[in-house]
Amino acid sequence: MALRLYNTLSGKVEEFQPMNNNEVRMYVCGPTVYDYGHIGNFRTFVAVDVLRRFLRQSGYTVHHVMNITDVDDKIIHNAAHAGLSVQQYTAKYEKAFLEDAATLNIEQPILVRATEHIPEMAQFVADLEKKGFAYRAEDGSYYFRIAKFPGYGKLSKKDFAGMEDGARVDVDDYDKDNARDFALWKAPKPGEASWETPIGRGRPGWHIECSVMSMQQLGETFDLHAGGEDLIFPHHENEIAQSESMTGKPFVRFWFHARFLLVEGEKMSKSLGNFFTLRDLVLKGHKPSSIRFLLASVPYRNQLNFTFDGLKQAAVSVERLRNFQSRLDTGQFPQGASEQMTELARDTLKRFWSGMEDDLNTAQAQAAIFDMVRKGNAAIDAGQLKRDDAAALLDVLERFDQIFAVLEDDETEKMKKILNWAKSEKREKDVSNTLLQTMEAQELSDAGIEQKIAEMENARRSRNFQSSDAIRAELMAAGIVVENTKDGVRWKRK
RNA sequence: GGCGCGGUACCCAAGUGGCUAAGGGAGAGGUCUGCAAAACCUUUAUGCGUCGGUUCGAUUCCGACCCGCGCCUCCA
Secondary structure: OOOEEEEOOOOEEEEOOOOEOOEEEEEEOOOEOOOOOEHHHHHHHHHHHHHHHHHHHOOOEEEEEEEEEOOOHHHHHHHHHHOOOHHHHHHHHHHHHHHHHHHOOOOOOEEEEHHHHHHHHHHHHHHHHHOOOEEEOOOOOEEEOHHHOOOOOOOOOOOOHHHOOOOOOOHHHOOOOOOOOEEEEEOOOOOOOOEEEOOEEEEEOOOHHHHHHHHHHHOOOEEEEEEEHHHHHHHHHHHHHHHHHHHOOOOEEEEEEEOOEEEOOEEOOHHHOOOOEHHHHHHOOOOHHHHHHHHHHOOOOOOEEEOHHHHHHHHHHHHHHHHHHHHHHHOOOOOOOOHHHHHHHHHHHHHHHHHHHEOOOHHHHHHHHHHHHHHHHHHHHOOOOOHHHHHHHHHHHHHHHHHHOOOOOOHHHHHHHHHHHHHHOOOHHHOOHHHHHHHHHHHOOHHHHHHHHHHHHHHHHOOOHHHHHHHHHHHHHOOEEEEEEOOEEEEEEO
């Protein structure tokens, strides 16, 4: 059994085997740091994170590299508008992106930045020109000659053969030999950021950074290259053209693309008012774990409809898993193991795993876990769960969470950071009461809460229910839920 | 216009040429419970966009149509 993964290049689901036994070398196209990351960006990065974690859980050592695009037209434009240097401008958004990724429990890959590889890129362009794949235009820009690369279009399944003669040529593209030729290197326009290099002054085109940095980090041919579906063309098609022209070898074995999401049933766009950054959602009071759970629960190749209702549902689902985990953790169970539960743990893990192996079918994998939760809860209710069973079920839950990463309950700290950020950015008006209430619950110390609960328990023991209910209500108002179980009192922050 | 993906219950969302069409949420009823929370049980698609076709049999394959979405010059 092994992971079967859809490969955009072949258009088929294939068995994934890395080139070197236990090592996977993968590259993901990272963010262009010109603004805060939105929920669509994070769908892709969560999908890649799930892939990365699953590969690691499968026993591979994963070399995972991600680029930061820190120079492009939009950055140059926005930076100038803000009166900042490109570097000052991008530093802010790169930091924000990495914080947001951490908020969503996305493990950080090895980072490489475009602006830190300018000489290598210039060299790459020079070499491509030497080999006849690139040419210099009159203004000092360099273009890739796609006519020289017969495989052009193989990733995006486009046939460019018939388009060469008689193809329309845009008036402003008079510099290019063919309208489809793409920029490797851009000559500077007045006031734009540029670098002095042996091929002249200028800045890299968009695609070149990924070819140069990925091959530098991972070799001329590597296992996996990921990104959003929009990158298939032209970005990844162009990367293939540049890289394979340079080395004469296959560039990437598996191409992995995450599908775009919809927000409230529509394409996300600023004009529709359904454009949300991660921070927007947290300020509205949604927990990072709910967001991650929702993003991860629809398989990456399917369109995901991201809705606020769905976010609420995800929160409850995560809560259900956490409740079960806590029940297993704190419950008192008799020694030993039961055959049914041992089998349940084994079967669940198997189902979970085969769901994941089936092109990362996270919905299927999740269903196995929820089945286990129901059966496990029922066994506890019936008094049939033994101590070793609890450990076995907890272990399965742990395996699930090493990939989904939603059970760890330390979110208030993350949310607080975002709250503080909102204050520093003068965005207090966007802070919801839900978030404030969650934060309030955090203000109470564990000791303070336990003190209150002790008072409540005393009142209950002396059957002074009026008093105990008052304390319960008070705690509830502060976002603390107290549960009285036959194994004792348990409480949690909501 | 070209290429591609999808339309499954109130919502989100898997899946299959024929056994009861996963799972989660929501609603209803019940069990437990001083209350609350959690949990469990029952219940909610004779039906899988529409219409044809192939087949002993289709939600699953094929065709047409309707709707949604993506790519086709830098949006994840």
